[in-house]
Amino acid sequence: MPGKGLLIVRQRSLIAITAALAAGALTLTACGSRDDDGGSDSGSDGTTVVIGVDAPLTGELSALGLGIKNSVDLAAKTANKDKTVEGVTFKVEALDDQAQPSSGQQNATKFVADKDVLGVVGPLNSSVAESMQKVFDDAKLTQVSPANTNPALSQGTKWNGGTKERPYKSYFRTATTDAIQGPFAAQYVFNDAKKKKVYVIDDKKTYGAGLAATFTDEFKKLGGKVVGTQHIDPETKDFSAVATQVKSSGADVVYYGGEYPQAGPLSKQIKAAGVKIPLVGGDGIYSADFVKLAGAAGTGDLATSVGAPVEDLPSAKEFVANYKTAGYKEAYEAYGGYSYDSGWAIIEAVKKVVEDNDGKLPDDARAKVTEAMQNVSFDGVTGKVSFDEFGDATNKQLTVYSVEGGDWKAVKSGTYTG
Amino acid sequence: MNELPQQLVNGLLLGSMYGLVAIGYTMVYGIVQLINFAHGEIFMIGGFGALTVYLYVLPDGTTMWIALPLMLLGAIIVATTVAVGAERFAYRPLRTAPRLAPLITAIGLSLALQQAVWAWYPEAKQSINFPEIEGGPFKIGDVTIQTGDVFLLVAAPISMAILAFFVMKTRTGRGMQATAQDPDTAKLMGINTDRIIVVAFALGAVFAAVGAVAYGFKYGQVQFRMGFILGLKAFTAAVLGGIGNIYGAMIGGLVLGLAETMATAYIADVPGMEQLGGQSWANVWAFVLLILVLLFRPQGLLGERVADRA
Numbered sequence: 001m002p003g004k005g006l007l008i009v010r011q012r013s014l015i016a017i018t019a020a021l022a023a024g025a026l027t028l029t030a031c032g033s034r035d036d037d038g039g040s041d042s043g044s045d046g047t048t049v050v051i052g053v054d055a056p057l058t059g060e061l062s063a064l065g066l067g068i069k070n071s072v073d074l075a076a077k078t079a080n081k082d083k084t085v086e087g088v089t090f091k092v093e094a095l096d097d098q099a100q101p102s103s104g105q106q107n108a109t110k111f112v113a114d115k116d117v118l119g120v121v122g123p124l125n126s127s128v129a130e131s132m133q134k135v136f137d138d139a140k141l142t143q144v145s146p147a148n149t150n151p152a153l154s155q156g157t158k159w160n161g162g163t164k165e166r167p168y169k170s171y172f173r174t175a176t177t178d179a180i181q182g183p184f185a186a187q188y189v190f191n192d193a194k195k196k197k198v199y200v201i202d203d204k205k206t207y208g209a210g211l212a213a214t215f216t217d218e219f220k221k222l223g224g225k226v227v228g229t230q231h232i233d234p235e236t237k238d239f240s241a242v243a244t245q246v247k248s249s250g251a252d253v254v255y256y257g258g259e260y261p262q263a264g265p266l267s268k269q270i271k272a273a274g275v276k277i278p279l280v281g282g283d284g285i286y287s288a289d290f291v292k293l294a295g296a297a298g299t300g301d302l303a304t305s306v307g308a309p310v311e312d313l314p315s316a317k318e319f320v321a322n323y324k325t326a327g328y329k330e331a332y333e334a335y336g337g338y339s340y341d342s343g344w345a346i347i348e349a350v351k352k353v354v355e356d357n358d359g360k361l362p363d364d365a366r367a368k369v370t371e372a373m374q375n376v377s378f379d380g381v382t383g384k385v386s387f388d389e390f391g392d393a394t395n396k397q398l399t400v401y402s403v404e405g406g407d408w409k410a411v412k413s414g415t416y417t418g
Numbered sequence: 419m420n421e422l423p424q425q426l427v428n429g430l431l432l433g434s435m436y437g438l439v440a441i442g443y444t445m446v447y448g449i450v451q452l453i454n455f456a457h458g459e460i461f462m463i464g465g466f467g468a469l470t471v472y473l474y475v476l477p478d479g480t481t482m483w484i485a486l487p488l489m490l491l492g493a494i495i496v497a498t499t500v501a502v503g504a505e506r507f508a509y510r511p512l513r514t515a516p517r518l519a520p521l522i523t524a525i526g527l528s529l530a531l532q533q534a535v536w537a538w539y540p541e542a543k544q545s546i547n548f549p550e551i552e553g554g555p556f557k558i559g560d561v562t563i564q565t566g567d568v569f570l571l572v573a574a575p576i577s578m579a580i581l582a583f584f585v586m587k588t589r590t591g592r593g594m595q596a597t598a599q600d601p602d603t604a605k606l607m608g609i610n611t612d613r614i615i616v617v618a619f620a621l622g623a624v625f626a627a628v629g630a631v632a633y634g635f636k637y638g639q640v641q642f643r644m645g646f647i648l649g650l651k652a653f654t655a656a657v658l659g660g661i662g663n664i665y666g667a668m669i670g671g672l673v674l675g676l677a678e679t680m681a682t683a684y685i686a687d688v689p690g691m692e693q694l695g696g697q698s699w700a701n702v703w704a705f706v707l708l709i710l711v712l713l714f715r716p717q718g719l720l721g722e723r724v725a726d727r728a
Contacts, residue, residue: 059544179614233697233698241429241678244424273424273562
């Protein structure tokens with residue numbers, strides 16, 4: 001009965017497709033939450049203020065995320081030890097967002113629900129920040145990101161068209177934006193590295209695509225040529241087709257807007273295809289893990305990252321020493337100094353609020369802290385920490401790093417002045 | 419430089435890997451009509467098995483000529499053990515249950531295996547570097563073949579040939595065909611169908627393990643989530659080729675790999691399609707192809723060869 005056989009097969013493939021979709025959906029949602037650090041218990045003496053941390057603590061970007069968590073933890077411990085705010089004990093509660101916007105939003109809701117939380121440091125990813133901003137803003141809970149660089153987060157989606165408008169009053173960041181980082185990289189690549197033909201690749205995420213666009217604009221303005229563009233799928237590790245295109249394009253440099261889990265294999269596969277040209281990226285690839293994943297072929301690859309190298313700043317010596325003494329398992333990575341400063345900015349704001357209210361926390365502490373954030377100013381790990389009218393850091397320092405001998409070496413510090 | 423030959427090779431390599439993993443989906447489906455969603459994780463665990471042999475069993479600096487066969491063996495042992503264990507403890511008790519029960523079990527098992535590796539394998543929370551094969555790359559005209567790809571290039575066709583021989587010529591292989599056609603009659607004819615089913619799971623795991631070692635060498639890293647996307651792709655390849663048909667799985671894999679690579683490389687060059695090109699759209703085009711194939715050939719590319727199903 002061939003007819004019947006065919007019918008059965010047809011039903012089977014239908015079942016098969018439905019099942020595939022179901023499995024996909026299930027597995028994706030199941031990635032939601034994995035690592036909750038439990039609730040907060042109020043301290044027995046004085047008031048406990050919780051500083052929330054939202055970052056990818058597991059998964060591919062966890063190297064950066066754990067550095068953020070530890071650095072904020074160090075800030076809180078330092079404040080408790082020095083009794084920076086009389087009568088207030090700081091506690092850090094870290095939630096894992098797995099670099100997923102949906103998890104980030106869930107975490108934001110959790111922080112808002114816990115009344116002891118007066119400020120949140122994070123997230124790492126600009127795309128995650130987008131999903132959290134409104135939740136925090138509605139609750140007037142202040143958020144300081146040590147790592148978000150997408151300009152639209154603080155200056156509105158029309159930031160490039162001349163009409164900058166701050167969408168959320170509760171959002172601050174200590175990192176420089178890509179409106180400066182991309183052009184800064186372009187100037188270095190064109191003027192200092194003397195590369196004229198670029199192949200631009202991004203991962204289509206908020207951060208990657210935004211950075212690639214600001215880089216491209218400036219590179220063209222300087223007289224450089226874009227010989228090709230490609231958008232990769234961050235879920236895959238097979239970039240052989242892209243590497244082949246880079247090879248035939250005749251580019252002498254590759255710019256990648258994205259993060260190290262893809263950038264490492266991408267750099268490796270481009271070099272393996274026989275194209276010995278450097279890959280240049282932003283702060284998202286400035287991680288020891290990039291060097292590990294790119295392997296020996298990654299030597300000569302470049303990254304820009306926010307701020308001056310923490311190790312070289314006199315203001316950071318104490319931080320580096322304390323971080324070592326505290327014995328954290330993971331390195332502080334690219335955003336350690338900025339995370340510490342973000343945490344400290346919240347502590348300073350809480351201090352101001354408590355002092356203005358006769359040593360007690362007022363009832364509307366969250367709104368007051370957010371207000372106080374705007375005027376925070378102190379000498380932090382990364383230099384002077386304060387925020388402009390958009391909530392962006394006033395410190396706009398950037399540094400170019402290059403992979404040499406299996407590690408990142410600072411090449412040039414500066415800023416983009418237009 | 420004409421990049422077409424290189425892109426074809428890229429696509430064939432990617433496709434061979436899909437094909438190796440697709441075998442496991444198609445064989446198990448052909449015999450017990452179960453879509454074993456945990457198969458992607460069997461693949462992943464095979465990769466970690468090979469890595470374990472290299473990192474913790476072999477002394478540092480073992481040459482690849484000795485290390486590679488042992489890693490392959492380690493991958494096969496670990497993957498087969500997990501697959502057979504899954505069959506025995508997760509699927510066999512549900513053999514007579516409605517079709518959905520084992521399917522959901524498979525999804526649960528897939529998550530459990532992923533999380534187990536994530537939680538207990540040292541440093542598996544991030545990508546772990548896989549050893550590299552020294553030497554290479556090899557150039558043939560315009561085409562560059564990476565040293566890491568050579569293993570895949572050799573292993574995939576050999577594995578396929580062995581499988582075809584096994585299914586067609588050996589007693590167990592013919593038993594598999596018989597069980598696929600009609601399990602009850604096969605049982606009446608004296609075939610131990612329980613054993614046949616175990617063999618199907620084990621064979622699928624062996625091919626997944628070969629694929630996982632190839633993945634490690636090709637991309638230079640393994641991670642706990644690597645089985646998820648690759649498993650879905652391999653399953654798609656199995657459906658594309660005609661699920662239940664072992665030749666279909668291989669052809670489906672190659673077609674899917676080529677389609678993704680070609681879409682990445684050339685769609686953006688078609689006038690008016692710039693926005694729909696590039697690697698981020700490659701999956702979309704691959705699935706458009708799948709839908710088209712299923713519209714005109716619901717049984718998949720080679721689906722009509724029911725007699726060969728195994």
